[in-house]
Amino acid sequence: MSQEAIFEKVRSIVAEQLSVEADEVKQESNFQNDLGADSLDTVELVMALEEAFDIEIPDESAEGITTVGDAVKYIQEKQA
Amino acid sequence: MVEGLRRVVVTGLGAVTPIGNNVADYWEGLISGRNGVAPITLFDASRHACRFAAEVKDFDTAGWLEPKEAKRWDRFCQFGVVAAKQAVADAGLSIDDSNAQRVGVAIGSGVGGLLMMETQAHVLADRGPDRVSPFCVPMMIPNMATGLAAIAIGARGPSSAVATACAAGSNAIGDAFRLIQMGLADAMVCGGAESAITPLGVAGFASARALSFRNDDPATASRPFDAERNGFVIGEGAGVLVLESLEHATARGARVLGEIVGYGMTCDAYHYTLPSPGGVGAAEAIRLALADARLEPESVDYVNAHGTSTQANDSNETAAIKSALGAHAMTIPVSSTKSMTGHLLGGSGGIEAIAAVLAVTHNQVPPTINYSTPDPACDLDVVPNQAREHNVNVVLSNSFGFGGHNVCLAFRRMA
Numbered sequence: 001m002s003q004e005a006i007f008e009k010v011r012s013i014v015a016e017q018l019s020v021e022a023d024e025v026k027q028e029s030n031f032q033n034d035l036g037a038d039s040l041d042t043v044e045l046v047m048a049l050e051e052a053f054d055i056e057i058p059d060e061s062a063e064g065i066t067t068v069g070d071a072v073k074y075i076q077e078k079q080a
Numbered sequence: 081m082v083e084g085l086r087r088v089v090v091t092g093l094g095a096v097t098p099i100g101n102n103v104a105d106y107w108e109g110l111i112s113g114r115n116g117v118a119p120i121t122l123f124d125a126s127r128h129a130c131r132f133a134a135e136v137k138d139f140d141t142a143g144w145l146e147p148k149e150a151k152r153w154d155r156f157c158q159f160g161v162v163a164a165k166q167a168v169a170d171a172g173l174s175i176d177d178s179n180a181q182r183v184g185v186a187i188g189s190g191v192g193g194l195l196m197m198e199t200q201a202h203v204l205a206d207r208g209p210d211r212v213s214p215f216c217v218p219m220m221i222p223n224m225a226t227g228l229a230a231i232a233i234g235a236r237g238p239s240s241a242v243a244t245a246c247a248a249g250s251n252a253i254g255d256a257f258r259l260i261q262m263g264l265a266d267a268m269v270c271g272g273a274e275s276a277i278t279p280l281g282v283a284g285f286a287s288a289r290a291l292s293f294r295n296d297d298p299a300t301a302s303r304p305f306d307a308e309r310n311g312f313v314i315g316e317g318a319g320v321l322v323l324e325s326l327e328h329a330t331a332r333g334a335r336v337l338g339e340i341v342g343y344g345m346t347c348d349a350y351h352y353t354l355p356s357p358g359g360v361g362a363a364e365a366i367r368l369a370l371a372d373a374r375l376e377p378e379s380v381d382y383v384n385a386h387g388t389s390t391q392a393n394d395s396n397e398t399a400a401i402k403s404a405l406g407a408h409a410m411t412i413p414v415s416s417t418k419s420m421t422g423h424l425l426g427g428s429g430g431i432e433a434i435a436a437v438l439a440v441t442h443n444q445v446p447p448t449i450n451y452s453t454p455d456p457a458c459d460l461d462v463v464p465n466q467a468r469e470h471n472v473n474v475v476l477s478n479s480f481g482f483g484g485h486n487v488c489l490a491f492r493r494m495a
Contacts, residue, residue, distance in 0.1 A: 018148065019146070019147040019148035019151050036148070040214040040215055040218070043214040044213060044214050044215065047210075047211060047213075051211075
């Protein structure tokens with residue numbers, strides 16, 4: 001899956017999970033500061049990404065994922 | 081009433097009910113005899129013994145909740161918070177740093193976030209523990225309507241969420257009354273919220289043989305005090321009141337709708353679900369509320385009954401009212417608004433306290449609809465089928481819950 005395709009899929013999941021418009025979700029968007037996610041939203045979002053991409057995101061890794069771009073990069077590496 | 085206690089008044093009302101999603105529509109529904117009961121739409125009930133309920137209809141959260149809140153929150157929290165915001169707006173009460181510590185919230189719920197718990201139990205079984213939502217616990221605990229309402233209005237004073245089943249809303253109002261009387265809060269946003277019309281909730285109440293199974297004619301299923309009654313109809317929604325010390329309300333020039341003057345509560349200590357024979361526990365709760373209010377039984381003008389439409393409740397409640405009010409009981413209207421709203425469980429005390437207060441402000445008594453066949457064991461004047469003009473100065477609201485909880489609240493016109 002290309003980086004562009006991963007981003008599009010992440011963007012739609014993030015928009016759905018956090019009840020924001022897809023346009024607001026950019027590579028550099030920070031989940032907490034820009035998209036209004038709290039700690040519980042973040043846990044749920046990680047679960048949704050795990051399901052959607054059929055990957056495991058351990059808590060240690062999840063802590064380092066603070067922006068949409070971080071998530072895309074992490075997923076891309078996992079799938080490589 | 082003990083000397084030195086403060087007087088407490090009602091200054092705001094908020095309601096989300098099966099017959100109207102604000103107080104004006106709710107009251108108009110009560111007086112016109114609107115029926116809130118219909119086939120279940122919230123889930124596929126085709127396998128259930130009971131396939132109808134009194135659902136909240138066309139619930140629009142726009143302007144009340146953020147989209148994320150409307151998506152995340154369990155329905156009982158949404159009803160509770162919207163009703164709380166309506167009540168605070170109705171009271172014209174502003175809450176800021178100067179008074180936040182003196183304003184509290186007490187919204188009871190009998191069941192809590194049942195749908196969240198139920199859904200996540202399926203996730204656990206089907207997909208494993210690591211997939212259980214982080215919102216499972218916060219959304220299923222029955223105090224979360226209180227917690228979220230406090231966040232929404234910025235109330236940092238006393239906060240609690242009593243869970244005495246179908247008496248929870250009335251207990252919450254009574255407890256809030258006491259806190260203000262004793263000077264521990266100046267204002268309380270209080271009532272009940274419930275949403276248990278779920279596959280498990282309906283199945284559970286059906287198995288307990290509490291529900292009517294009148295699937296061929298749901299609109300006539302909730303028929304309190306009628307000889308053909310055969311169970312309650314599950315409802316959902318929330319009713320929230322703003323109570324304030326008279327002093328606080330007067331100082332800010334608030335409109336006063338009525339005064340809360342009495343709170344009685346007892347326990348049957350008898351059975352999980354059945355009332356004690358003769359309604360002795362309920363009768364004592366009524367007597368305690370009158371004594372608390374320093375009112376004679378003869379001063380009561382109207383009773384908003386618990387009146388669930390179960391065989392056991394309605395006959396025992398009739399006995400309880402006659403025991404507590406004596407011969408006077410036969411001379412006053414005693415109606416059950418559950419005939420229209422269904423039974424909101426922990427939410428019922430909230431919306432029925434509102435009906436009681438509005439009976440005073442309007443001098444009107446809502447009917448008991450679906451009444452056709454008299455039952456000798458329920459021989460009070462139940463205001464059959466038509467609302468009535470009636471001078472109401474003192475009103476009682478009864479609520480009883482599984483576990484044997486009995487609560488009676490007394491309100492009166494501001495003297």
